[in-house]
Amino acid sequence: MILHMENVSLKRDGSWILQNVNWDIKKGEHWVLFGLNGSGKTAILNMLNAFYFPSSGNLTVLDKEFGKTYLGEELRKKIGFVSSALQEKLHSNDNAFEIVLSGAFASIGLYERPTEEMREKAIDLLKQLGCYEYANRNYNTLSQGEKQRVLIGRALMGEPELLIFDEPTNGLDFIAREQLLETIQTIAVNSNSPTMIYVTHHIEEILPVFNKTLLLKRGEVFSSGNTKDMISSQQLSEFFDLKVTVFWQNGRPLLSK
Numbered sequence: 110m111i112l113h114m115e116n117v118s119l120k121r122d123g124s125w126i127l128q129n130v131n132w133d134i135k136k137g138e139h140w141v142l143f144g145l146n147g148s149g150k151t152a153i154l155n156m157l158n159a160f161y162f163p164s165s166g167n168l169t170v171l172d173k174e175f176g177k178t179y180l181g182e183e184l185r186k187k188i189g190f191v192s193s194a195l196q197e198k199l200h201s202n203d204n205a206f207e208i209v210l211s212g213a214f215a216s217i218g219l220y221e222r223p224t225e226e227m228r229e230k231a232i233d234l235l236k237q238l239g240c241y242e243y244a245n246r247n248y249n250t251l252s253q254g255e256k257q258r259v260l261i262g263r264a265l266m267g268e269p270e271l272l273i274f275d276e277p278t279n280g281l282d283f284i285a286r287e288q289l290l291e292t293i294q295t296i297a298v299n300s301n302s303p304t305m306i307y308v309t310h311h312i313e314e315i316l317p318v319f320n321k322t323l324l325l326k327r328g329e330v331f332s333s334g335n336t337k338d339m340i341s342s343q344q345l346s347e348f349f350d351l352k353v354t355v356f357w358q359n360g361r362p363l364l365s366k
């Protein structure tokens with residue numbers, strides 16, 4: 110089991126941020142976590158990474174039950190994370206190659222000596238992700254789209270069991286966004302792809318490979334199941350409390366009022 114959340118609630122500073130969340134993810138599934146601003150998406154991610162503990166309920170991530178063992182670092186090594194928030198934490202003077210390599214140790218910066226095998230793998234990933242040409246450039250000189258690709262390389266370097274994309278297209282123009290989404294789709298359809306969670310509040314970014322969706326509203330699960338059933342005109346009109354229409358084009362949804 111990749112994830113098992115059973116009646117998970119989270120209270121922070123006196124307010125309930127999540128209430129009775131139930132969510133099961135099996136190995137090989139690819140999920141969208143969809144919610145508006147402030148719905149609790151970040152709170153869920155912070156729990157998966159063992160930064161927050163549930164105030165009540167049962168939580169198991171990658172077969173590890175919270176509360177039974179110390180999880181933090183061991184768990185985070187098996188979870189790849191791609192987000193703009195992570196970009197700010199990285200050492201901006203490291204070059205793209207070093208950032209990818211550091212993924213082998215799940216560290217910010219490179220403190221351990223990488224093996225030759227690791228170096229070769231990092232080069233392969235840079236090539237696969239189209240980052241090879243800027244492998245020697247300092248991270249802080251890369252464009253937002255280039256940075257995100259390097260972060261995907263860093264995440265894959267650790268051979269994660271779960272790969273989480275947290276609003277990865279923030280700050281990307283249309284072309285860069287589509288290129289990044291194409292890369293994600295390519296990784297996801299690969300037979301040895303990690304299980305993936307794609308966190309977003311943009312309907313049109315939902316790729317065909319993410320065929321499961323959880324709709325989160327004000328800290329509660331509004332609904333979850335097959336993406337085609339969740340991302341429908343009827344379901345989303347109820348979700349938004351606003352009449353909307355969903356169109357599907359080339360396996361991707363588009364939303365209009």
Ligand SMILES: Nc1ncnc2c1ncn2[C@@H]1O[C@H](COP(=O)(O)OP(=O)(O)OP(=O)(O)O)[C@@H](O)[C@H]1O
Binds near residue numbers: 146
């Ligand atoms: N420490 C805290 N104390 C009180 N409230 C908090 C705390 N942390 C988060 N919240 C609140 O919990 C709610 C959920 O926040 P969260 O950041 O998880 O939302 P989100 O879905 O990730 O939003 P966004 O899409 O804007 O990033 C918000 O209303 C937020 O203000």
